[in-house]
Amino acid sequence: MPLPVAPASSRCAPGPSIASTIRETARSFTDKEIIPAAKENARNAHFDTDLVKKIADQGYLGAIVPRDYGGAGLDYITYGLIVEEIGRGDSAMRTVVSVQTSLVCSSIVRWGTEEQKQRWLPRLCSGESLGCFGLTEPDTGSDAANLRTRATKTDSGWSISGQKMWISLGNFSEVALIFAQTDPEKKHRGLACFLVPTASEGFSAQEIHGKLGLRSSDTASLALDEVEVGDDAMLGEIGDGFKVAMSALDNGRYSVAAGCVGICDGCVDASVAYAKERKQFGVPLARFQLVQEMIADMILKRDASRMLVYRAGALKDEGKPNTTETSVAKLYATESAVECANLAIQVHGGAGYVDDYPVERYLRDARVTTLYEGTSQIQKLIIGRAATGINAMLPFEES
Numbered sequence: 001m002p003l004p005v006a007p008a009s010s011r012c013a014p015g016p017s018i019a020s021t022i023r024e025t026a027r028s029f030t031d032k033e034i035i036p037a038a039k040e041n042a043r044n045a046h047f048d049t050d051l052v053k054k055i056a057d058q059g060y061l062g063a064i065v066p067r068d069y070g071g072a073g074l075d076y077i078t079y080g081l082i083v084e085e086i087g088r089g090d091s092a093m094r095t096v097v098s099v100q101t102s103l104v105c106s107s108i109v110r111w112g113t114e115e116q117k118q119r120w121l122p123r124l125c126s127g128e129s130l131g132c133f134g135l136t137e138p139d140t141g142s143d144a145a146n147l148r149t150r151a152t153k154t155d156s157g158w159s160i161s162g163q164k165m166w167i168s169l170g171n172f173s174e175v176a177l178i179f180a181q182t183d184p185e186k187k188h189r190g191l192a193c194f195l196v197p198t199a200s201e202g203f204s205a206q207e208i209h210g211k212l213g214l215r216s217s218d219t220a221s222l223a224l225d226e227v228e229v230g231d232d233a234m235l236g237e238i239g240d241g242f243k244v245a246m247s248a249l250d251n252g253r254y255s256v257a258a259g260c261v262g263i264c265d266g267c268v269d270a271s272v273a274y275a276k277e278r279k280q281f282g283v284p285l286a287r288f289q290l291v292q293e294m295i296a297d298m299i300l301k302r303d304a305s306r307m308l309v310y311r312a313g314a315l316k317d318e319g320k321p322n323t324t325e326t327s328v329a330k331l332y333a334t335e336s337a338v339e340c341a342n343l344a345i346q347v348h349g350g351a352g353y354v355d356d357y358p359v360e361r362y363l364r365d366a367r368v369t370t371l372y373e374g375t376s377q378i379q380k381l382i383i384g385r386a387a388t389g390i391n392a393m394l395p396f397e398e399s
């Protein structure tokens with residue numbers, strides 16, 4: 001059953017009973033379509049475009065995009081519930097939802113012209129096209145303002161040259177958000193963001209192999225060699241690039257955090273089932289207090305993460321500042337997902353070390369979530385900056 005759409009052109013909360021139906025639908029969709037495919041897709045490092053299409057058909061790629069542009073117009077809390085369920089099933093598919101919806105669509109909704117919205121959003125929401133978010137570069141990760149990709153003004157628009165690294169969906173996208181420097185002397189005030197069609201001459205993508213986890217997610221390095229785009233490709237104004245990136249990451253981190261609640265939940269489910277079924281010393285593992293302690297620890301982390309995600313989602317829905325709360329949710333939920341997956345393997349013993357059970361994949365997939373969309377250290381620096389008023393990200397400069 002595809003998502004019901006909200007009654008207004010802007011985002012709105014569907015009400016508790018509809019939100020709970022949406023969650024149940026996402027849960028059964030995940031159980032029926034995502035979970036059965038997850039193991040083989042991870043084994044074969046297969047980016048499952050058929051499954052992506054099914055996810056799109058459910059309306060999950062445009063859940064928070066206004067209806068006028070092909071989305072479902074839902075609120076953030078309901079979107080978080082969907083992402084949590086998909087994250088429970090497979091983080092590689094959750095990454096598709098997070099990148100497409102939170103990083104790409106949200107940026108176009110927030111910063112795009114009417115023409116850009118009409119051109120790209122309906123295609124992205126329907127899954128006809130995928131989009132990717134090109135911020136990170138080989139020499140520029142956490143220090144995102146220092147990127148080296150250059151955009152040079154031409155008579156008819158811009159010429160963009162540079163490299164991007166670790167770009168999710170980069171090999172399958174029709175459009176890439178490319179962050180580039182227009183004037184190095186202006187530092188982050190010279191950054192701009194461009195909507196670059198990946199079929200443009202001079203644009204190429206290469207698959208990155210050998211990842212620890214997210215094996216069935218597509219990850220690419222991108223090269224731009226004097227790629228020509230028109231003035232109408234710029235998202236926002238010259239100098240808005242850094243703000244576009246940070247607003248996108250505020251949305252993306254929320255989605256990653258929600259997906260990690262799903263990982264924690266999956267760890268609890270798998271561990272409870274295994275502990276009740278497997279016997280040692282003549283009794284189910286669940287009879288041992290030390291095993292129950294591990295399960296209780298997982299539940300604690302799952303529930304606390306979920307509450308932090310709800311808090312961030314509620315602030316987003318109210319239109320209130322939420323950068324710090326989103327970082328708190330991202331930091332806690334991602335670290336919790338790693339810890340829960342580790343505990344879940346412990347509950348499973350040796351059986352947890354192979355892919356007959358989902359817990360080894362949970363651990364491998366959770367590991368990247370403390371790295372991408374800002375590492376855990378960067379989240380702590382954001383939280384610390386909000387608390388103290390001092391920016392410790394730039395060790396030798398004033399805030």
Ligand SMILES: Cc1cc2nc3c(=O)[nH]c(=O)nc-3n(C[C@H](O)[C@H](O)[C@H](O)COP(=O)(O)OP(=O)(O)OC[C@H]3O[C@@H](n4cnc5c(N)ncnc54)[C@H](O)[C@@H]3O)c2cc1C
Nearest residue numbers: 133134135136141142166167168371372373374375377393
């Ligand atoms: C599978 C995968 C998918 C990704 N998808 C995307 C994508 O779609 N789009 C995109 O743009 N990027 C993507 N990324 C990139 C990701 O966002 C970066 O890897 C991340 O931001 C960290 O940057 P880095 O790898 O360059 O690490 P670095 O910035 O080099 O950091 C290395 C270490 O130093 C620490 N560190 C850095 N600066 C500081 C500081 N000021 N204070 C304290 N510690 C610090 C970090 O916390 C980390 O522990 C992806 C990465 C992976 C692995």
